[in-house]
Amino acid sequence: MSKATSDLFAAQTNHKKDKHVYTVSQITQDIKLILENTFGEVWVEGEVSNFKAYPSGHFYFTLKDEGAVLAAAMFKNVNKDVKFKIEDGLKVICSGRIEVYAPRGQYQLIVEKIEPKGIGAQQLAFEQLKNKLFKEGLFDQKHKKELPLxxxxxxxxxxxxxxxxxxxxxxxxxxxxxxxxxxxxxxxxxxxxxxxxxxxxxxxxxxxxxxxxxxxxxxxxxxxxxxxxxxxxxxxxxxxxxxxxxxxxxxxxxxxxxxxxxxxxxxxxxxxxxxxxxxxALLAELDGYRYELSSAISNILHRLKNTLATLKGMLKSPLDRLLEKQQLLDELNSGLNSHIQHALDMWEEKFHSLMERLEALSPLAVLSRGYSLSSLMPEDKIIKDASILKPKDLIKTILAKGSFLSSVQEVIKDEGKTKS
Amino acid sequence: MKEKQSLEDDIRRLQKIVEELASGKLTLGESLKKYEEGVKLAQSCSSTLNEAQRKVELLMKKEGKYSLEKFEDSPSQEK
The missing domain is CATH 3.40.50.2300 (Response regulator)
Known part of the structure; x- marks a missing residue:
């Protein structure tokens, strides 16, 4: 470089002494120093948006609120400890450093820790996983197995x-x-x-x-x-x-x-x-079965008993009829007896009256009035006609009281009385 | 397990017997036979459930093979 040229440059430099000119890199470097030294470790609250998990394992997202956005990056080595799932819309509190990323001229928050706002990270992780498994149907009633008996x-x-x-x-x-x-x-x-x-x-x-x-x-x-x-x-x-x-x-x-x-x-x-x-419960169920068994069998026995009783009733009726006949027979029998008795009585009465009449007609009654009765002996033949007699015949004469034997003296053949 | 299987079978059989008996369609001889069988089944199920022998073991796994070891509860804690 010639002196003149260098002078010119020096003049120019002098001219710009009040107006310092940075290269992009320089100024970015200055900004980086200022920003990073000014803020150091910070806590930032905001809502996650544009969340992206890169194949490299790093997370990139934006934190935003009503008035501003802040780019954020969370590298693999720290994000593996995050228990919940970072997703868009999630309100979070992040801690980290503000860093300037020179190639993009961008400042961003390098997140070291991230916590969901309002609830704990664990609680959120729990809710998120629960939601995921619920959607997969892991809690569905239809998958529940019955416990064995x-x-x-x-x-x-x-x-x-x-x-x-x-x-x-x-x-x-x-x-x-x-x-x-x-x-x-x-x-x-x-x-x-x-x-x-x-x-x-x-x-x-x-x-x-x-x-x-x-x-x-x-x-x-x-x-x-x-x-x-x-x-x-x-x-x-x-x-x-x-x-x-x-x-x-x-x-x-x-x-x-x-x-x-x-x-x-x-x-x-x-x-x-x-x-x-x-x-x-099983033991109680078994008791129930035992009870049902007994009641079933006693029902059966009861029913059979009833049937038996009915059948017995049906068997009894001919017997009853027989008894009825027997009774009838008894009645007839006793009627018959009384009839016979009556007849006998009648006959007895008749007999007695006949006897009385007979007695009245008896020769003995005549004898008592002084008559006598003679019969030829030994034939004892009643003598009604003297003509059958001959002298010396033996005659038995019955009186009212006693009798005597006599022999015939003479037979008188006319109407005169025979004398013994 | 064998015990469980036979208990479940026995209870199913018992339920069937109770139903058959209650239907009243059996002869007296059959009914008495079923009744006897039912009472026996109920008895054997109850005694299985009232069985007072039990084992307490630890399941161990070594090189992919399972084995059972007796579990010893520390007696000092038992008191």
Whole structure:
């Protein structure tokens, strides 16, 4: 460069001394320094829009409110820890650094942390996953399997060391000691819990020997119960061929495990009681059958008894008729008897009167008036005509009192009386 | 499980017997036979349910194979 030229340049430079000229890079560099040093770590609240997750794993989106927009980027190394799904329309609070991206002349927020506004990240993640699984139909009633009539073998997915196992074992021992228990010990909170729980459910399905799987944990904070909200757990329960009972936490916590399981109860103890209740219900049902059996058989016997009684009645009537005839016969008989008696009486009376008349006509009565009766002996033939007599004939003469024998002296043949 | 299967079968059979008996279409001889069978079934189901023997085991998995081990509840906690 010649001196003149350099002078010229110097003059020009001098001329521009009040008006400093930056290159684009320079000024961008200055802006970058100023912006980045001025703001440092900031918290920004806004609504997510134009959210894009790039194949590289980085997230790009815009934060906006009524008056402005702010570009935001969240890189892969930090966004993997975000539990909920970032989506357009979501109100969030982000923390990060303001950074100037020189190639685009753009300032943006490099997001380090992102929190949904109003609710916790976990709660949001829960709601989002719940919504997703709901849309897939994982909670549909039509997928719920019936518990077996009587689960004789229960598989427990829980911590094998906790009070939960002890409670369940005690309730079953007292209420349904016929139930065998197989425990698959798992961690119920922490980073690995979700995987272990889902594996345990799968294991029971491969093992096949249990009638029901109880997925349970005692109460705790929402954080403690987080594993039971993991998608992997929900899917394992949904895919289980063996009916499942979810009993996680206490009344206030409803986990995805609860929603997807076939039966959902509030506490582990309640899960054990489901089995006890099944047993008791079955026993009551059996009592009912026993009662129905007895009443059916006694109905049958009663009916047969009635039929028998009717038949007996029908059999009785000829007998009755026979008895009637007998009675008639008896009556006739007694009538006959009285008739005969009457006839006999009549005859007796007649006989007596005849006898009296006979007596009146008796020769003895004549004799008493002084007459006598003579008969020729030994023939004892009554003598009515003296002409049959000859002297010396022996004659018996009967008087009113006594009699005597005499011999004939003479026979007088005229009307005169014979004298003995 | 065998036990469960036979219980479910028995209860189904029992339900059928109760129905048949209640229908009143059987002869006295058949009825008495069914009654006897029903009472026996109900009895055996009840005693299965009232069975007081149970096992408590741990399901273990080693190299893809399952095994059952006796579960020992810590006695100090039992009290």
């Amino acid at each position: 009587m689960p004789f073998c229960a598989g427990l997915v829980t911590s094998s060391a906790g009070a939960v196992v002890r409670d369940i074992l005690q309730i079953l021992k007292k209420g349904a000691p016929c139930v065998d228990v197989v425990i698959r010990g798992v961690r119920v909170q922490g980073e690995h819990a979700g995987r272990e729980i889902s594996e345990a459910v799968n294991d029971f399905n491969q093992f096949k020997q249990v009638d029901v799987i109880i997925i349970c944990r005692g109460g705790g904070s929402a954080e403690d119960l987080w594993s039971f909200n993991e998608e992997i757990v929900a899917r394992a329960i949904y895919n289980s061929q063996i009916p499942t009972i979810s009993a996680v936490g206490h009344q206030i916590n409803v986990t995805l495990s609860d929603l997807v399981a076939d039966v959902f109860v509030e506490t582990p103890s309640a899960a054990a009681k489901v089995i006890v209740d099944k047993k008791n």
